[in-house]
Amino acid sequence: MPVLIIHQRFRAFTTQLGEIFQLLVESLRSLRQQRPSWKDFLHQLHFVGVKSQSVVITTGAATGMVLCAQTFLQFHKVKMDTATGAVVSIGMSSELGPVLAALMLTGRVGAAMTAELGTMKVTEQIDALRTLAAHPVDTLVVPRFLALLASAPLLTAESVVVGIISSWLVGVHLLGIDSAYYLVNMTRYTDPPDVLTGLIKSVVFGAIIAVVSCYKGLTCQGGAEGVGRATTEAVVAASISILITNFFLTLFLSRLFYS
Amino acid sequence: MIEVRDVTKSFGTQQVLRGVSLDIHRGEAVVIIGRSGGGKSILLKHLIGLLQPDSGTIRVDGEDITTMNERSLLRVRRKYGMLFQMAALFDSLTVEENVGFVLRRQGVESDAEIRRRVAEALEMVELPGIGHKMPSELSGGMRKRVGLARAIVYRPEIVLYDEPTTGLDPIAADNIDRLIRRVWETLHVTSIAVTHDMKSARTISNRILMLHEGRIYSEGPSAEILESTDPVIHRFVNGISTPRNLNE
Ligand SMILES: Nc1ncnc2c1ncn2[C@@H]1O[C@H](COP(=O)(O)OP(=O)(O)OP(=O)(O)O)[C@@H](O)[C@H]1O
């Protein structure tokens, strides 16, 4: 019996994965075939991009500061104080920046998207849209997808920059690292590929958030409780996908850039 | 115009439609009656391709819509307007934007023209001047009338009404009935309505279909069905519960 249950779960999981992938393909096809509505896109861009800044800036600053302090405390023991800046900047731009920004976006933006589309689904608004000869992917998914694709790298960059500045503040003014050495080491060891890795990752994460949250919303069933469940599932699924994808992207991109 | 053959549909173990066959011709006004929970709303959703049957075929102007994908269905749905049982207005848009949704998407007309046609449609459902309101600020009956305006503003060939008058006061209901009849007569649409209101059925149909136990139990000219002596129809039309139901 347990084998059967595992088998069923696995089947359900792979089916969903397939459907999510289909939604991605459908969105890309829709993008190629027709111009998305500017108004909807700008509306989403405002919600996703402009309004997420405070969350992302706070995350970046907190991470940069704590990373700086912790790295300094360890490096101080081996008298490598001035390498702190390099560790923070590489860590922030290629790993922590994109991943943490994406996780925050999942919570703030992804959850809202699932809840919104889910409510539209259970109140028959999606059906109404379809009767008015509008494809839900064209009208709902594509603007959100584009907004995330555009905002995610910008927000990540913002988060990374803020993180590095706050780490400099902590390192130099609180922990007493020499500012010049801090900056020189930082720029010497941080290469363009590190920054590029972070930006590429953030675009992929943005796509994951958009497609997973929209999928969960569009397939939502069963009233208010269903919307709640779909939202939770969307946040969990998107977060885990981001963490797993991050690992493989790190491997893949480092091969690409450093071989 | 619409040709339904042996359509079945189940949800889990519950079989809702058990082989529905019906024909609807161009320019007809048909009413579908039947018990609550009998599958009338489900049937309407099949006619416009929102749901796909488990088996059977549905042809619209000769095209089988049961094998189409969502994109081809959009083209077929341009012929349709639909009023949902719960109105299903877009709650993030104003009434004006709801009603003008299709006109704006078609993008052919000027803004002034869209505003004019929306105002005209709202006038028809007796809700002039509420264009700026949000759906959440309206009463249930008002929402329904806005839904009706949204379904007919772009002059579809076929209009599906799911309980157009439930939840309205008798006078508003009568007005909606007249409106539906006027839309049918003057715009030459094919009108398909679901209703529990026999007075309204008489006004807005020339033919009645009764859905009973997942099949079309009976059909015929409105007057004939409403006067029928068949026990099942007679009890339904006159609202007489069976003795067994009384004892329950
Ligand atoms: N999405 C769904 N999932 C499962 N069952 C459903 C679903 N939609 C409808 N049903 C079931 O199908 C049956 C028919 O529903 P339908 O809404 O068509 O009834 P109806 O004839 O329109 O009733 P009413 O006159 O009360 O509106 C009901 O018993 C309902 O439980």
Ligand SMILES: [Mg+2]
């Ligand atoms: Mg119904």
